[in-house]
Amino acid sequence: MLVLLARPARGAHPGAVVHARTLDDAVLAPERAVRWVWADTAAWYPRLLTDGVRVERCLDLRLAHHVLRASAATATSDLARAPRGPFDAGPAEQAAEPDRPPTLFDTDDEPTTEAGQSDADEDACLAEVAAQDAAVAGAATPGRLRLLLAGESAGALAAAEMRHTGLPWDVAAHDAVLRELLGDRPRRGERPGRMAALAAEVRDALDAPHLNPDSLPDVLRALRRVGLDVTSTRKWELQDVDHPAIAPLLAYKKLSRLHSANGWAWLDQWVPDGRFRPEYVVGGVVTGRWGSSGGGALQIPRLLRGAVCADPGWRLVVADAAQLEPRVLAGMARDERMSAAGAGKDLYAGMVDAGVVPERALAKIGMLGALYGGTTGASAAVLPRLLQAYPQAFGAVEAAARAGERGEVVSTLLGRSSPRPDAAWSRVQADALDPDANDRAQSRARAQTRSWGRFTRNFVVQGTAAEWALCWIAELRRRLWALGESTGTPGRAPAPFTARPHLVYFLHDEIVVHTPAGLAAEVAEQVTAAATAAGRLLFGDFPVQFPLSVGAASSYADAKDAARLPWDEPLDQPVDDRADRS
Template sequence: MRIAVAAGRDGGGALRRLDDRGAPAGPVETVADLVAAIADRERADAPRWVWPSTARLYPALLDAGVRVARCHDLELVEGLLLGHAGRHGEPRSVRAAWARLHGLPVPADPPPPREAQPQGLLFDDVADDVTEGPGARAGDRTAHAGDDELEQVVAVHAEQRRRMAELPGFALLAAAESAGALVAAELSHDGLPWSAERHDAVLTELLGPRPTGGMRPRRLQALADRISEAFGLRTPVNPDSPAQILKAFASVGLPVTSTRAHVLKRIDHPAVPLLLEYKELSRLHTAHGWSWLDTWVSGGRFRPEYVVGGVVSGRWATSGGGALQIPRVLRKAAVADPGWSLVVADAAQLEPRVLAALAGDRAFAAAAAQGDLYEALSEAFRGTATGERSARDQAKIALLSAMYGGGTGEAVRLLAVLRSRFPQAFDYVEAAARAGERGDLVRSRLGRTCPPPSDGWRRLTTAGDGDGDTPSPEDDRSHTVTAAQALRSRGRFTRNFVVQATAAEWALILLATLRRRLAELGPPRLVFFQHDEVIVHTPDGLAEDVAAAVHASAEEAGRLLFGRTPVVFPMGIAIVGSYADAK
């Protein structure tokens, strides 16, 4: 069963039952308390909720203690469908989809959801998105969403269902993406257990006491002073200013073009180790220092804001909190509550295993049926090792080069070995690269589609097709080099896209199936996710059950995505009191 939702002002709204095709299966029901109505229907029927945007509506439900099992996120699914048609970046809201459906001017998407709603305006942003859409009359805002508002939701959903029926695998992608939106909202609501005291202790140990008045922490200031002394200049050097650093190196006869770490490491000067240490500590202070702690940790929980599908490959991003880049040194601040544990699970060698399942290369898939894929592949490289690099290391280099587009130095020889032993796997990513260089679109297993090349890319890589003056030999050589670089760059992008996007789908299905299993267990909660790693906060007595649920979900994700395959997706699991103890 599906139920369409339209939110209105003052906490009201409207509901309507739909069949699986999206057609109305009952009358419009106007409700004065939308939260209570959704809670009642969830308990009675556990339908798939059809609503404009999980990110805009679900947090309010979570704040009221209401959780739902399934939904269809119209905004996310519209984005997937637009992408499949090569129309990335077009507005994807219900208002925009409704306008396209009726040949009306397409409005821009609304700004991101507000972090918090004023009391009494629980669903105002949702109501505004709907009631101000095409065809709405000026001032036509009622206390509760009515037929006009719900009509857009129902019509857009039915059109999406029609389009999805023509695309094999897309229904699973839409369901997984929508489930991911539920998970993302719940992760932000529940939060990762976080000790502000431990975090402060780490910062104090590394940087010195918390500074006041915008001053540098004591350790950073000491390093800044030593950097100036190392250059021996009368005027202090500001290590936060790349221009001053470049000028300082030039003054001592060491001109450099960048202050990036890999450039500085090639210079023999006493200021270099000090600068590298300063950059590392300054990055910690800026990205995850005391200001971060004040902003993102409350009530003993770190509550980031995830963006589902925030990267074109389908990987998540964050709009705040930097959850995808927690420094290892701060993981000791992530600690379970008394009597509880953190179950930390990460997928081993996920993307290479995904490639094995995608390509259907029997020899490669047989290797991916092992616990250590690189070790299983290493047999192909025995006898070719040079220097101190092991056969396993060479197998890893070759496989990563195939997926990410490496093609110089040692990688060329290793890729030749890989191609001869596992031709189907090699040809799979090569075909994606060649498609990208032609300007074609490539897709994931379920149909997530890469963006098309820009008009500038097409102009750059199409030599001699346009009118204009004939370029000089010098200009022609310059154009050729630049065009070749552009072609290789897009080829590398599409080569990896087919693998990374499919890996992101596997991770989404893992989240969805694990969320379902955890709901059956009761108290355990998903509290953290990044790419191929999840953390569950659970009572100690259920930790082993959670670990079993993780393994079962990984197996189910592989089966749902690839069908029958010998490839396995093992999960490394640690049951710990602190995230720092997991690895």
């Protein structure tokens, strides 16, 4: 049964069920239980979580529409050819409006007739469900699209839950790092003491008493005035310059980044209650990777990892997928020899053992060149050997690159498709074909085609890796809930996760689970089992492995240090045995 939530009439309960029906052929799979259907998970699910209600499965109509609208597999469907409608706002557009009304259908000039409002919204949602169902059913590989839409919707549930629970964060530990590096917290609008001292050093060394070290043009002018021929203030350009202003300038820039990105203002805004709640944007990147619309969720600086601390009596289980994109490439291309190189060991070391390349560094350089379009230096030298050894895998990315250079669409394993080049790209290509085109026009066109080819080359692999990660999250989310409640010390996460292990962080190929200490070992096993299951979902019985580095500890820093891959030597003393941090 699909249970549909549309915007309810004014005065109705915000979780009102507007319509329920049974579909013979559901969009995502045959139904065994209720699946919630709504316009936007980010708008609906937080309300339920606030009431302590967890949703097992859902269909996010907006996310599904976004995939189906652009997929080459559904290009001839009525959904793909229809005019733009309320479901066409992409993830990034939605994220830009954090205070927007709760569904896609609310407007400032709504009619006041309650029955008319709910009827119109119900009709729009039902029409969208039917259009998506027809689009998927008409695709050549409907099963793959169903898996993609299921993963996308499950990811949206996980993202809402991670924002609901938050990543446990020790404010005092964070403050101690800032004070050690920056000095005492300054008054609003002032620089911290260490930064102010470094700024004074830079001004003295450049004889520029009024220099603003935060202004790139001012700093460049001051550097050139003392005879330094520099084009930027980047570290790689300045680090070899011999002048007394350089060391304090580089030190200032490093502290300035910390102060602006993760300083006291960030701490006040994003960790007000000892929990970091970033704003994830599911499908926010064109390849399907997640984005973030605030808080800097896509990285935790190394020097602040120690501030990410589990609740007393709890642990953080941290897992990273090893060499994810190369292994995904082997699976999607069904290259058995490349898959065998990574069976139970480091993939790059396996290439050396197979005699393909003489050393691990060359294998890695060549692989990065294949994935990202490296055409010079060591990458270009080793690529022919890799192509000869693994023709299916490397042939797949080469074919994607050639398609992109022709301005064609490429697709991931499950059916997410790349955008076409824009009109400006097409005009440059057309100008180069003009009989009177000069060398400059032709050179510009070649550069554009190569650039777009690099994009499509990586799109098919990065996008399929994002699909694997969605399956990993969905499977792990299900397994964690099945572990049930712990009888140990309750955590500080809100209901319904107070006594249950739960996801608290995700970044491309890394997840963090917050778990009662007594369940940490079992959670680590489930994390690994979920990765294996994700591989089977995407690649069936093809023998590609997805090993993880997994560690458990009281802090994120210690868990990262404890993380080990299956082929690593075990630690003499488990980091997890360290004392709890309050």
